[in-house]
Amino acid sequence: MPRYGVAWKGVSGVRYEEFCRAVENVVESLPPKLLERLNGGFNVIRRKKEDGDYLLFGEYVEDPVMGYIVYLYYGTFVEELEGATRDEWLEEIEETVVHELRHHIESLAGVDDLAVEEMLGLA
Numbered sequence: 001m002p003r004y005g006v007a008w009k010g011v012s013g014v015r016y017e018e019f020c021r022a023v024e025n026v027v028e029s030l031p032p033k034l035l036e037r038l039n040g041g042f043n044v045i046r047r048k049k050e051d052g053d054y055l056l057f058g059e060y061v062e063d064p065v066m067g068y069i070v071y072l073y074y075g076t077f078v079e080e081l082e083g084a085t086r087d088e089w090l091e092e093i094e095e096t097v098v099h100e101l102r103h104h105i106e107s108l109a110g111v112d113d114l115a116v117e118e119m120l121g122l123a
Contacts, residue, residue: 013082014089019074020044022090026097038104040069042097048075055080059097060103067105070100 014022027035027042027072049056055076061069072093081089102114 013078014086016044016046016074017079018092019089022093023072023097026094030097030101032106034101037068037108038070039067040102042070042072042100044072044074046074048079049073057092057098060100060107062107068104070097070104072096072100 012075017072023044035084042064047060049071057076057080058073059071061071063069075087077092082091093108106112106114
């Protein structure tokens with residue numbers, strides 16, 4: 001059984017409902033202290049998200065009204081992981097959750113090291 005207890009069934013690819021369960025399992029496996037002040041939680045959006053020439057797997061948003069929120073874009077996973085194994089899907093889900101959570105933690109600490117790393121990687 002996969003690391004987070006998600007049993008995958010059915011056709012190739014990961015159905016939306018299975019994806020949401022996998023995200024939930026990853027988030028629930030994290031220490032609750034890391035999720036403090038993430039008042040908007042983790043939200044799965046069915047569509048893909050483009051930012052210029054890039055597709056985003058996830059996005060951390062600080063909104064003065066809505067608060068701190070993480071979005072994961074299922075459509076991007078579908079497009080980018082076409083033909084991938086379910087283990088590869090789980091790995092990418094976990095990496096994306098942790099990546100976006102790092103944005104949140106750094107934001108609370110008043111640093112933006114990950115955003116700088118991302119910009120250097122895209123240059």
